[in-house]
Amino acid sequence: MTASATAKVPLVEVEDIHTFYGKSHILHGVSLQVGRGEVVGLLGRNGVGKSTTLKTIMGLVNPSRGRVRFEGSATTGLPAHRLARIGIAYVPEDRRIFRLLTVMENLRTGLDRRGVSEARKQELLDKVFAYFPRLAERRNQAGGTLSGGEQQMLAIARAMMLEPKIILLDEPTEGLMPRMVSQIREIIEVLHREGVAILLVEQNVPLTLETSQRVYIMEKGVVRHQCAASELRVNDAVIHQYLGV
Amino acid sequence: MEVISDFFQAIPYDQILIQTLNGIVTGMILALIASGLTLIFGIMDVVNFAHGELFMLGAYIGVVVLATSGSFWLALVLATLVVAIIGAALQITTLRPLIGRDPLTTILATFGLSLVLQNYALWQFGPVARKIQEPITGQFTLFYLEYPWYRVLIAGLSAAIIGAFWLFLKYGTYGIWIRATTQDRVMAQAMGIPVPWVHTAAFAIGAGMAAASGVLFAPLVGVNHSMGIDWVLKAFIVVVVGGMGNLGGSIAASIFISLLEAYASIWVSPAQAVIVSFVVLILTLLFRPTGLFVPTPK
Amino acid sequence: MRFGGLMALDHVNFEIQRGEIRAIIGPNGAGKSTFFNCLTGVLRPSEGRILFNGENITGFPPNRISQEGIARSYQITNILPNATTLENVRIAAQSRRHGWSMLAHHSAYHDLIGKARAVLESVGLRSKANELAANLSHGEQRNLEIGIALATEPELLCLDEPTAGMSAAETHDTMALVRGISKNLTILIVEHDMKVVMELAHRITVFHYGRVLAEGTPAEIQQNPRVQEVYLKT
Numbered sequence: 001m002t003a004s005a006t007a008k009v010p011l012v013e014v015e016d017i018h019t020f021y022g023k024s025h026i027l028h029g030v031s032l033q034v035g036r037g038e039v040v041g042l043l044g045r046n047g048v049g050k051s052t053t054l055k056t057i058m059g060l061v062n063p064s065r066g067r068v069r070f071e072g073s074a075t076t077g078l079p080a081h082r083l084a085r086i087g088i089a090y091v092p093e094d095r096r097i098f099r100l101l102t103v104m105e106n107l108r109t110g111l112d113r114r115g116v117s118e119a120r121k122q123e124l125l126d127k128v129f130a131y132f133p134r135l136a137e138r139r140n141q142a143g144g145t146l147s148g149g150e151q152q153m154l155a156i157a158r159a160m161m162l163e164p165k166i167i168l169l170d171e172p173t174e175g176l177m178p179r180m181v182s183q184i185r186e187i188i189e190v191l192h193r194e195g196v197a198i199l200l201v202e203q204n205v206p207l208t209l210e211t212s213q214r215v216y217i218m219e220k221g222v223v224r225h226q227c228a229a230s231e232l233r234v235n236d237a238v239i240h241q242y243l244g245v
Numbered sequence: 246m247e248v249i250s251d252f253f254q255a256i257p258y259d260q261i262l263i264q265t266l267n268g269i270v271t272g273m274i275l276a277l278i279a280s281g282l283t284l285i286f287g288i289m290d291v292v293n294f295a296h297g298e299l300f301m302l303g304a305y306i307g308v309v310v311l312a313t314s315g316s317f318w319l320a321l322v323l324a325t326l327v328v329a330i331i332g333a334a335l336q337i338t339t340l341r342p343l344i345g346r347d348p349l350t351t352i353l354a355t356f357g358l359s360l361v362l363q364n365y366a367l368w369q370f371g372p373v374a375r376k377i378q379e380p381i382t383g384q385f386t387l388f389y390l391e392y393p394w395y396r397v398l399i400a401g402l403s404a405a406i407i408g409a410f411w412l413f414l415k416y417g418t419y420g421i422w423i424r425a426t427t428q429d430r431v432m433a434q435a436m437g438i439p440v441p442w443v444h445t446a447a448f449a450i451g452a453g454m455a456a457a458s459g460v461l462f463a464p465l466v467g468v469n470h471s472m473g474i475d476w477v478l479k480a481f482i483v484v485v486v487g488g489m490g491n492l493g494g495s496i497a498a499s500i501f502i503s504l505l506e507a508y509a510s511i512w513v514s515p516a517q518a519v520i521v522s523f524v525v526l527i528l529t530l531l532f533r534p535t536g537l538f539v540p541t542p543k
Numbered sequence: 544m545r546f547g548g549l550m551a552l553d554h555v556n557f558e559i560q561r562g563e564i565r566a567i568i569g570p571n572g573a574g575k576s577t578f579f580n581c582l583t584g585v586l587r588p589s590e591g592r593i594l595f596n597g598e599n600i601t602g603f604p605p606n607r608i609s610q611e612g613i614a615r616s617y618q619i620t621n622i623l624p625n626a627t628t629l630e631n632v633r634i635a636a637q638s639r640r641h642g643w644s645m646l647a648h649h650s651a652y653h654d655l656i657g658k659a660r661a662v663l664e665s666v667g668l669r670s671k672a673n674e675l676a677a678n679l680s681h682g683e684q685r686n687l688e689i690g691i692a693l694a695t696e697p698e699l700l701c702l703d704e705p706t707a708g709m710s711a712a713e714t715h716d717t718m719a720l721v722r723g724i725s726k727n728l729t730i731l732i733v734e735h736d737m738k739v740v741m742e743l744a745h746r747i748t749v750f751h752y753g754r755v756l757a758e759g760t761p762a763e764i765q766q767n768p769r770v771q772e773v774y775l776k777t
Binding site: 058060079080081084085089090092096097098099100101105108109110112113158162 | 418421422425429431434436437439
């Protein structure tokens with residue numbers, strides 16, 4: 001492909017996927033795209049299938065129908081550890097850091113990859129500790145002893161160690177106090193400036209509209225609405241219809 | 246007064262000393278076997294009923310290598326490596342396809358493997374027990390007793406192997422992979438860790454450790470096709486008492502149970518002393534089912 | 544309801560009248576399932592009482608709660624997959640019969656089977672009576688869950704996310720089903736699907752961090768600024 005052609009191919013493309021949990025038909029044909037370096041929001045109430053969509057992209061769940069593409073090539077059915085190596089990182093809803101590993105060891109799970117020089121590893125570590133000084137202070141502490149906000153930072157830092165092209169962020173602000181929510185906003189902006197794409201699942205509508213370029217809104221396992229984030233206000237009728245009460 | 250001094254005189258101090266040493270030696274071998282077992286269970290939830298046969302295979306390979314090369318140390322190293330590779334092959338062919346299925350299927354699979362391996366050994370080597378000569382003979386004097394050097398060597402080597410393994414887990418790159426996979430298989434995958442291969446490697450390591458114990462222990466008993474059965478039973482007891490998946494717990498439990506049995510054998514026959522392990526198992530299951538050496542769960 | 548250091552339910556006061564359809568909504572972790580579990584005997588509240596028809600039922604085990612007249616459907620489908628649809632419901636209906644007769648063949652219970660068929664009719668599964676429950680579609684299985692609960696002749700029916708994993712069409716059918724059976728029943732529903740909640744419920748209770756945030760008619764709840772804030776996370 002020519003350089004300009006690759007620039008046009010979306011980074012991640014999800015085409016009409018149907019995903020089941022046992023018999024429960026969670027995704028009824030979801031399609032969406034994330035462009036290179038784009039921040040895309042995925043909104044919707046609980047239970048509509050937002051997390052399942054992320055898990056399907058990450059290869060943690062296999063769709064029964066439909067395709068997932070990364071940089072133009074099909075990735076449906078590939079195991080998650082391969083996807084992590086080609087540039088997709090996942091930060092799950094409950095953080096899921098390795099509680100019995102230290103902060104440093106958690107970071108190393110992403111850092112110890114083939115083809116990364118020691119110098120580059122040190123660079124990445126320095127960068128992440130600069131963004132998250134609290135993690136630097138606690139680098140030899142077990143992950144399970146960190147507070148909720150610190151665990152969220154660690155989960156994001158760990159994903160950054162993979163030097164991903166896209167990070168799938170699932171409800172990063174859930175359960176965090178307002179000050180930490182601001183920090184999350186800053187981190188998303190920093191990542192965006194560095195050219196990392198983000199697919200952001202969130203219940204926090206203002207945060208999502210502020211940080212995303214585009215948003216999708218899901219309901220009952222399908223995408224019901226998509227538009228540029230600038231076209232929506234928090235009290236828009238569309239928002240109320242799909243997210244409000 | 247006389248009753249008391251009679252009592253103290255009746256305590257067989259020399260036997261207690263010998264049995265303490267015996268208990269520690271047996272305990273270390275048991276710890277080496279149990280470590281492999283608990284590693285395999287902790288990382289992939291597989292109850293490896295074939296573990297005793299890996300121990301037995303290690304001993305037989307030791308016999309063969311020793312017969313051809315004359316070197317005990319070469320036998321030890323080769324047996325460990327060969328059984329590790331066999332273990333990896335077994336895991337890939339029989340256990341990997343069963344991932345995600347009912348745990349009963351892996352129990353049946355490993356049990357089946359144990360039967361196959363036992364009968365293979367019987368067919369290949371015959372029913373007569375083989376003997377391995379100890380690499381170091383001679384005894385040392387402790388107070389007024391004599392104790393074989395070789396047994397001390399076994400304890401030392403087992404401790405060294407377990408120690409090396411612990412260091413690998415704590416500081417090695419792949420050690421971190423094993424620990425991460427044990428804690429959260431899904432997120433380990435999401436971090437790029439090739440979990441299926443980590444499982445295979447863990448099984449191979451466990452198998453290698455069992456084989457090493459087989460070679461180390463072989464000079465003390467005869468090597469025959471059913472030598473694994475008793476050991477695997479004790480190893481399971483140790484793993485449960487120590488806390489499933491808890492490495493430090495299995496080591497502590499191994500020594501604890503072996504010491505108790507060794508002391509019991511002063512007064513009753515060794516066959517009856519085995520009852521001690523079962524009593525400890527039952528008490529553990531009744532009162533601290535998560536493991537004796539595990540902090541009380543809240 | 545306290546779990547160690549966590550107050551899953553914090554001084555929750557709740558009343559429901561006979562014949563009402565009440566919906567419980569709230570973000571994840573707000574305490575909805577815990578509340579359900581306390582009501583249906585799965586959990587014993589650390590403090591407080593639960594009164595049903597004036598009688599104190601706090602701490603009763605689930606089987607006794609069922610005998611008292613409270614039935615429950617589950618979020619993860621809990622049917623007997625190797626029995627037919629009819630048998631699933633008949634077994635539930637049998638729980639209301641107190642006599643034991645080891646010698647009578649099950650087909651002798653004609654009235655029970657008749658009752659089971661009537662329940663199947665009301666949940667729209669009459670045509671699937673002899674089908675193995677495992678072969679039903681997901682939506683049909685969820686409706687069977689409701690049928691099983693119905694067969695125990697409850698006064699209060701508790702439905703735990705009845706439309707989870709359903710398509711829009713199946714949701715619509717289930718809503719009609721619930722409306723149809725609501726005539727002689729009191730119904731309590733936990734749901735995330737706002738359309739279902741707004742159209743079905745007489746009143747809505749909003750849970751948030753283990754407390755009752757607001758209670759009222761659908762219109763009142765929709766206009767409540769605190770509720771909007773919680774749901775839109777402003």
